[in-house]
Amino acid sequence: MPSYTTTDIRNIALVGHGGAGKTTLAEALLLKSGAIHAPGSVERGTTVTDHSDEEKTHGHSIFTSIAHCDFQGKHINLIDTPGYPDFIGQAFLALPAIETVAVVINATAGVEPNARRVMERAGARKLCRMIVVNKIDAENLDFAELIEQIQSAFGKECIPINLPTADGKGVVDCFFRADGSTPTALGSSSEAHQRIVEQVVEVDEKLMELYLEQGDVKPDQLHEPFEKALREGHLIPVCFTSATRDVGVQELLEIIVKLAPNPLEGNPRPFIRGDDVLHELHAEPDPKKHVIAHVFQVTIDPFVGKLAAFRVHQGTVTMQTQLYVGDPRAGESKKPFKVGHLFKFQGKQHAEVDAAIPGDIAAVAKVDDIHRGAVLHDSHDEDHIRYLHKAYPEPMYGLAVTARSRGDEQKIGDALHKLLEEDPTLRVVRDNSTHETIIYGMGEMHLRIILERLKKRFHVEVDTKPPKIAYRETITAKAEGHHRHKKQTGGAGQFGEVYLRVEPLARGSGFQYVDDTFGGSIPRQFIPAIEKGVRQVIETGAIAGYPLQDVRVSVYDGKYHDVDSKEIAFITAGRRAFIDAVQKARPVVLEPCVNIEVTVPSRYMGDITGDLSGKRGRIQGTDMLGGDMAVVKAMVPLSEVTNYQNQLKSVTGGQGSFSMELSHYDPVPPQIQQQIVSAYKPKAEED
Numbered sequence: 001m002p003s004y005t006t007t008d009i010r011n012i013a014l015v016g017h018g019g020a021g022k023t024t025l026a027e028a029l030l031l032k033s034g035a036i037h038a039p040g041s042v043e044r045g046t047t048v049t050d051h052s053d054e055e056k057t058h059g060h061s062i063f064t065s066i067a068h069c070d071f072q073g074k075h076i077n078l079i080d081t082p083g084y085p086d087f088i089g090q091a092f093l094a095l096p097a098i099e100t101v102a103v104v105i106n107a108t109a110g111v112e113p114n115a116r117r118v119m120e121r122a123g124a125r126k127l128c129r130m131i132v133v134n135k136i137d138a139e140n141l142d143f144a145e146l147i148e149q150i151q152s153a154f155g156k157e158c159i160p161i162n163l164p165t166a167d168g169k170g171v172v173d174c175f176f177r178a179d180g181s182t183p184t185a186l187g188s189s190s191e192a193h194q195r196i197v198e199q200v201v202e203v204d205e206k207l208m209e210l211y212l213e214q215g216d217v218k219p220d221q222l223h224e225p226f227e228k229a230l231r232e233g234h235l236i237p238v239c240f241t242s243a244t245r246d247v248g249v250q251e252l253l254e255i256i257v258k259l260a261p262n263p264l265e266g267n268p269r270p271f272i273r274g275d276d277v278l279h280e281l282h283a284e285p286d287p288k289k290h291v292i293a294h295v296f297q298v299t300i301d302p303f304v305g306k307l308a309a310f311r312v313h314q315g316t317v318t319m320q321t322q323l324y325v326g327d328p329r330a331g332e333s334k335k336p337f338k339v340g341h342l343f344k345f346q347g348k349q350h351a352e353v354d355a356a357i358p359g360d361i362a363a364v365a366k367v368d369d370i371h372r373g374a375v376l377h378d379s380h381d382e383d384h385i386r387y388l389h390k391a392y393p394e395p396m397y398g399l400a401v402t403a404r405s406r407g408d409e410q411k412i413g414d415a416l417h418k419l420l421e422e423d424p425t426l427r428v429v430r431d432n433s434t435h436e437t438i439i440y441g442m443g444e445m446h447l448r449i450i451l452e453r454l455k456k457r458f459h460v461e462v463d464t465k466p467p468k469i470a471y472r473e474t475i476t477a478k479a480e481g482h483h484r485h486k487k488q489t490g491g492a493g494q495f496g497e498v499y500l501r502v503e504p505l506a507r508g509s510g511f512q513y514v515d516d517t518f519g520g521s522i523p524r525q526f527i528p529a530i531e532k533g534v535r536q537v538i539e540t541g542a543i544a545g546y547p548l549q550d551v552r553v554s555v556y557d558g559k560y561h562d563v564d565s566k567e568i569a570f571i572t573a574g575r576r577a578f579i580d581a582v583q584k585a586r587p588v589v590l591e592p593c594v595n596i597e598v599t600v601p602s603r604y605m606g607d608i609t610g611d612l613s614g615k616r617g618r619i620q621g622t623d624m625l626g627g628d629m630a631v632v633k634a635m636v637p638l639s640e641v642t643n644y645q646n647q648l649k650s651v652t653g654g655q656g657s658f659s660m661e662l663s664h665y666d667p668v669p670p671q672i673q674q675q676i677v678s679a680y681k682p683k684a685e686e687d
Contacts, residue, residue: 001316001355004075006285007262009359011077011311013094014132015122016104017112018083021134023050023061025104025243026080032249033076035069035346048347049080053456054449062449063422064090064297066309066345066361074257077361083114085659086446089392089425091118093372096296096387097311097361099266100128100230100256107135107240110146110625111153113599113659119154124390126267128230128260130237131158132252137168137242143185147238149625154236159196161237161259162251163189171240171248176219176258199235203228227265263359269294269313270388271375281385283313285358291315291323291378293356294387298372300418301365302457308370309345309363315378317342317356325367326375326385336378337367371421392424394662395440396594396638397645399447400467402437408460412437415458419450426450431468438467442659444645469639471546471676472590472665473582478503481581484559485573496569498522498530498577499557502585505550507665511538514554522558526570530555533574542582544589544673544680549665553578589673590665592638595620598648600656602630607651615640616669635663 014022027047030036040046045056049065061082068077079098081091091114095101101122103115122129131150136143143164150158162171163184172182174192182189197217201208204225211217229235239255241248268282271292283292292314299307317323322336343350343363356362364370375385403409416428416439427440441447454460480501487494505512513531522530538548558573596617598608602624609619609632617636624630641647641660648656668676 002075002353002357002360004070004073006287006357006359007264008074009077009263009357010074010100010256010260011079011098011263011359011361012100012102012256012260013079013081013091013098014102014104015081015091015094015115015118016083017106017109017114018060018085019109020083020104020106020112020115021243022083022104023047023080025132025134025241025249026067026078028241028243028246028249029076029078029253030067030069032246032253033069033071035067051348054452058449060084062087062090063299064093065347066297067347068344068361071253072257075360076253076256081118084445085114085117085657086441086443088114088117088442088659089423092121092390092392093297093424095122095125095127096269096294096389097309098127099263100130100260102130102132104132104134105150107133107141107143107146108138109629110149112625112629113597113631113657116153117659121390123233126231126233128227128266129233130230130239130255130260133164133238133240134243136164136171136240137245137247141168141185147186150238157199157234158236158238159199160186160192160239161196161255162239162248163187163192164240164248168242169245169247171251173251176254196235196237197222200225200229203232203234223259226259227261230261231265231267269311271313271385272388273385280388285314287316287357289314290382291317291321291376292382292385293317293323293376295370295372295374295376298370298421300422304350305366306368306370306421307343307350307363307365308367308374309361310376312356312358312360312362314358316358317362317376318354321378323376323378324380324383325369326377326383327369327371327373333369337369339364341365372424393442395425395427395442395446396592396660396662397443397447397642398438398440398467399464400436400438401462401464404461404463411458411460412454412462415454415460418458419453423450436467466642469642470592471544471668472592473541473543473546473548473587474550474590475502475504475548475582475585475587477586479581479585481577481579481584483573483576483580485569485576486564487569493561493564494566494569494572495559495561495564496526496529496566496573497559498555498570498573500530500534500553500555500574500577500581502578502581503552504585505552507550509550511535511549512552514552516554516556517558522555522560522570523565526560526565526567527555529567529570530558530574533571533576534578536571536575537578537582541680542579543587544677545682546589548582549590551582553581588667589676591668591672593635593663593666594638594641594660595663596634596636596641596644596658596660598632598634598656598658599625599629600632600648600652602628604652604656605630605632608632608648608656609634611647611651612636637666637668638662 079094174189201211271281293310293312295310297309321339325333484497612634617634620633
């Protein structure tokens with residue numbers, strides 16, 4: 001058994017924008033705690049958490065990486081996450097495993113887009129949050145302006161818990177040992193102490209009364225209300241570091257072990273039970289109860305095989321434990337697997353351990369049935385328990401891939417399947433209408449890394465080209481359709497006649513099929529055949545070759561023949577009656593629209609807004625950031641920004657970045673619809 005208990009565990013993820021120094025900070029924390037004996041370097045590719053070949057080549061984090069250390073009798077599970085927008089899914093991977101999110105902000109750049117996104121996600125997941133302002137040793141910093149920007153972005157709940165000295169070479173505590181005698185870059189530490197105490201006591205009426213009577217309270221009296229303020233989002237502590245200069249690192253470790261919540265203090269993670277009727281369930285962090293553990297990350301190691309990292313929420317996992325796999329995609333496993341080896345991650349190193357207790361993070365290897373999102377449990381009493389996930393951002397940047405060498409198609413499929421296991425924002429689609437295999441990612445950089453991994457790890461090379469835009473079709477009016485299918489070939493013939501109505505549904509409603517026939521006009525056994533014909537058109541489109549959506553179809557009449565009516569006849573009649581109705585129902589082609597956030601030096605803001613407006617975009621707003629940077633938010637048709645990475649690089653000289661995610665589908669302009677419909681050449685149907 002481990003030497004620590006659940007109350008000794010601190011689970012924390014370092015998140016934020018690229019370049020904030022998260023990996024260097026993780027290295028400094030590991031060094032200061034004694035977990036490593038010499039600091040690694042991102043530039044040299046020697047850090048604990050940036051250990052993959054891709055990360056060493058590109059010089060920045062690409063994957064979420066897990067490490068751990070012990071400090072002052074506490075066990076810290078530390079998760080380092082990527083910061084570039086293309087890898088936001090990897091950052092979100094870590095959130096189900098931890099109680100505390102530390103948003104790392106570059107003091108020279110201020111609040112950047114990815115910091116905003118992960119802060120918002122962490123708040124939605126009811127995680128405790130803190131902010132670490134890194135690189136405070138940079139010259140010409142305006143700390144007052146930076147704090148104002150942080151509070152403007154994230155709320156007045158963001159209050160410094162320590163303060164940088166004027167030269168950025170040290171930090172001054174303003175929570176545990178505030179005496180106000182040491183000068184700082186942000187005023188008196190005693191005044192800062194008063195601000196944070198006043199914020200904390202607001203969540204505890206008795207402590208508030210005591211504070212008003214005495215004018216102060218002791219730090220140990222603040223512990224429980226401090227945790228409550230963190231849980232409720234009433235307090236977001238801000239602290240300061242320079243990871244490269246070892247400034248504030250010791251103080252940050254002390255804040256983590258003394259003030260960050262342990263697994264008993266954090267908000268419980270959201271599990272649900274049931275297949276039809278869902279009931280919320282809270283796991284109890286009791287080491288003697290049945291095991292409930294959640295798999296939040298899967299990696300495929302070329303030497304070890306599949307490695308599944310999980311957070312234990314209830315019970316104790318040992319090397320003798322028999323675990324069932326509850327998988328939202330595959331259902332419950334009927335046979336358990338025996339935990340042969342149990343690991344703790346230290347970057348790429350896998351140290352074997354005897355047990356994992358509630359709140360801890362561990363891993364198992366070589367269990368093929370485990371997938372990301374699975375709930376591991378040791379009793380059928382916990383069957384049908386699921387972790388309540390929030391959806392990952394929809395990948396919108398696509399490339400069609402084909403094997404460069406004949407016979408590699410199966411190898412590509414197998415390789416992509418393994419990459420899908422690891423990456424929550426990678427999507428692989430086989431488009432039957434174009435016969436294309438399309439990989440979708442969060443951006444050009446994301447897919448570039450995927451292609452590199454296909455080549456280096458799986459020895460597969462592919463050719464790529466832009467895919468067709470994933471348009472959709474729908475209708476805007478009610479209409480009726482009819483078709484009589486009659487075929488005579490000498491023997492038994494085919495006969496089926498169908499009358500149906502179509503009407504539009506609200507966007508996002510999907511497809512509804514209703515049988516409104518009466519009096520036996522169509523025998524019951526042929527109603528599913530009509531639906532099959534209708535669904536063929538739903539999949540392949542009626543006017544432009546794209547899937548139909550948001551349509552209600554009701555079959556209300558028809559005719560049949562006692563001898564010649566067969567299933568195939570009603571499939572054909574249903575399909576053609578549906579096409580007939582759609583063509584009368586003012587059909588439109590829908591195009592995907594994306595929300596895009598473009599971060600550029602402020603001098604390019606006018607160029608970007610003008611360019612996006614020229615792409616049929618609607619500007620949603622602009623925000624000024626620190627470091628003379630700005631964010632332009634817009635909604636724009638995906639077809640207009642399929643090559644935006646290169647266009648932005650051209651406009652800004654490589655100084656801009658962007659992220660985008662699917663917003664909704666909108667009708668294309670009439671002239672564009674005419675072009676799309678004219679280019680469609682449907683296959684001739686056989687009678």
